[in-house]
Amino acid sequence: MPFYDLDDEALRSYRPTVQEPDDFDDFWGRTLAEARTVAPEISVKPVDAGLDLVETFDVTFAGFGGHPIKAWLVLPRGGHDLPGVVTYVGYGGGRGLVHEHLGWAAAGFANLVMDTRGQGSTWGNGGDTPDPVGNGPASPGYMTRGVLDPEGYYYRRVITDAVRAVDLLRALPQVDPTRVAVSGISQGGGLALAVAGLVPGLLAAAIDVPFLCHFRRAVAIAGTDPYGEITRYLSVHRGDVEQVFTTLSYIDGVNFARRATAPAMFSVALMDPVCPPSTVFAAHNLYGSHDAAAAVGPVTIDVYPFNQHEGGQGHQLTKQLPWLRAIAGLTRPTTAGPATTPTLTTVGASS
Template identity: 40%
Template sequence: MAHFDFPLHELQTYQPRQTRQPDFEAFWRDTLAQSAAHPLDIHLDELDLPYTGARIARLSYAGWDGANIVGTYAVPAAPGPFPAVAIFHGYGSARPDPFLLLAWVSQGYAVLAVDVRGQSGESSDTTSYPGGHVPGYLTLGIHDPTRYYYRGVYIDALRAVAVLAALPDVDAGRIMITGASQGGGITLAVAALSAMYPRLQQAGIHVQAAVAEVPFLCHFERAVSLVDTEPYREIARYCRRSGASVAQVFRTLSYFDCLNMADVIACPTLVTVGLMDIICPPSTIFAVYNHIQVTKAITIDSYGEHDTFPGVPEARMRWFQQHIS
């Protein structure tokens, strides 16, 4: 794929108008309050795996609307507490194999990788979505922000931070978050929501740094109009086939668009972007990045598509090491 979006010098200053609804903050305050009213109900079952230097467990906790959220928790087999990382995966996928978490453990981190509700992993999705949808997740409940799929996804992920903070091996004041594609978008949303959630801060729980690789869930309106690739194509297909109110569709999406959350992010944030990415177009990512008001950096791969670019794993580790207080 050749370059198809704005030239780089325009991307670096691209800052479209946010589309926040008047009740955006009230919507999320109410959502966060509802979440806080329910216990985490954490369960750990240690796994018998042939890896030395680490303790690894299957972990589950209560997510939004009664969903059972499942992940893998790995921690150094040594006295803690340790800084910790929450990892969120890409669209339609599942958490990584436990072996892939050992790099974090080897560097002295506890790590929790969770399955997104209702996708390919073990996490359930108990929410009932009104109306129809096209195959995939982007249009589940899309006519009502209170019933939209990603409301649960974002809260499940925020609760993963609270779960880490509740574990005895974790230093609650040193928690980082990361993910790629859908996981990158979730990372940005959690970075914002954690800053809006007084209960986390009152308990001494802080997201100290975030790394969002090629993030999805950014600047929906431009993404849908610019590319005809999955998953954003689900939205266009739904609008085309269902006779849906396009205005209502994008109104719902506005509550979950990282474009409208970017200026709320309060932790140092590293973002990556590929200028040949036709899944998550460069302008959608720069739109969000350029609204972030705190310490930030962006890794640009001029020929990068939708992938982890060379050097990014090392850059992510350096970013976290730099911002652990």
Template identity: 30%
Template sequence: MVPDPNYICSVEKPEDFDSFWEDVTKTLGNIDIDISCVLDDFRSTEDISVYEVFFNSLDNIRVSGWYAVPSKYSGKLPGLMLVPGYQSDPPIPREWAKKGYACLSVNPRGKVRSRSQFDPGYPGLLTYGIVDRNTYSYRGFYCDAWRGIDFLLDRDEVDSERIAVTGSSQGGGLTITTAAMRKEVKAAAAGAPYLCGYMDAIELTHTYPYEEINDYLRSNPGSRKTVEDTLSYFDGISFADRIKCPIIVNIGLQDNVCPPETGYALFNQIGSKNKKLYEYDGHGHEAGRYIHSRIVDEFLEEHLGQE
């Protein structure tokens, strides 16, 4: 199966897309972030200090994260936000701190350590509240990631002019929305982006997690139009034209989770003039990670390396 690089997804950006998200971010901005950042001796090493982080997000949900910084540094550090996959547990980003970043690994609502107030489960998260854009799970989930940027901006050791975001799969999707919504993001690297072209993805592949939507549609006949309408506000492709920062995207042409067609469709809609797509033939959902991780390192170094 050879994916078409000119594939166009069916999603149409709603006319009130910007005003919808402006209202949401305004509501988010009115919530006191109330950061807690406590050194975790158990996870810290001689070279890396690890902190357990909590902050408030939309609906006053307490969101957790791991924050890792080099134990010794001079001047300000570049800030990096690492956003997680769908079902994976957010990692402690010691590897990124070793490379010289002040790195926040954010755990949006429903994930381990962030699930005491909201926990739709897995499977479940992808369709929770999907009948209404104002109740859909990702309304808050996206905000949790965006708030991670506020956390980095709050840190004295972080250079607010050098902040980037990266992740793969759902982390790729969150990278897209964060780069679109937070102008403080100076560079973004998105891998195998999920949450892009949802309604096409559920036809192009029949694997979880996208299969959750097919389960939902089968169980709720007649709901397709409502689901399409809601998802159009959350589709990464609807966010893409807002991205203005340098960005790289990598996709696997045999991706069995996030169809490469949706990756192409997303990339073609990205508004940044400084964008590059890396296509990995012979690779699945890991999207050439072994080769591509070096490219991400070099890309971030290029855009965040100089103080």
């Protein structure tokens, strides 16, 4: 995949005007207020995953419309007053298996991994959350489900679920509600960005190669799905262009980014055909710009010039762990003692 987007200098200064509805804040304020009136119906059941150093739980909580949303909860064993991380997964994936989510808990965080409603059958090890809401004609995939009406659009439900996941983690007795962060890759990064713009007082946001940003440009230059789903829909529904992009403006990550204030660590890949680099930089460069008087935490972006949509993968996590531990005030356990080198014994060696 060649470089196909703006050059580095242009990306660093790219601050586009992105369509934003006049009632954006009212729309989301009303949506979340309605969601929070529903009885939580929280279920947290221990799961024996064969792991001794962490505690694992199968969680169900009430998302948009009170619909049951599944999640995994992984805690450092015996932990209390823990900082937390809510993790959102990529497009088409589900929460998978609980033992796949050990990194944050091993670093001292309570980690809630949210399943994505209606997804979980494209890659990975599956999901467990249906989407009980129907919709009108749509392209295969999730991007155009209910896209002619912001009220019934699929991602209105998913973003509400994502906010409610933060509400849940903050309410757990083992967790310090003032120290909860969000994280995600691709669709998960887009959801983390949306939550950062909707939920005050977050500890931080780790946002990797985020999807759902700057839709007009993304649809125009992305060479593949999921943005291609929108292209195919509009190639058939020729008269619906403006209504589709109006609906998408209610869930555009750039509009959420402008309202976010928590410290943030972005990542972007310059050969990414799925989430064009300029759409990621648009969100990064406009982060915290909605209110000039607001105090905005430090915002950084790690650039992977020769990677596609995989971005930094494990290399990015090695940067996120010390960054978030420092923000959360976590220190290394003093009882662990210094690392020791094991003594090797050669078996069967002749004397």
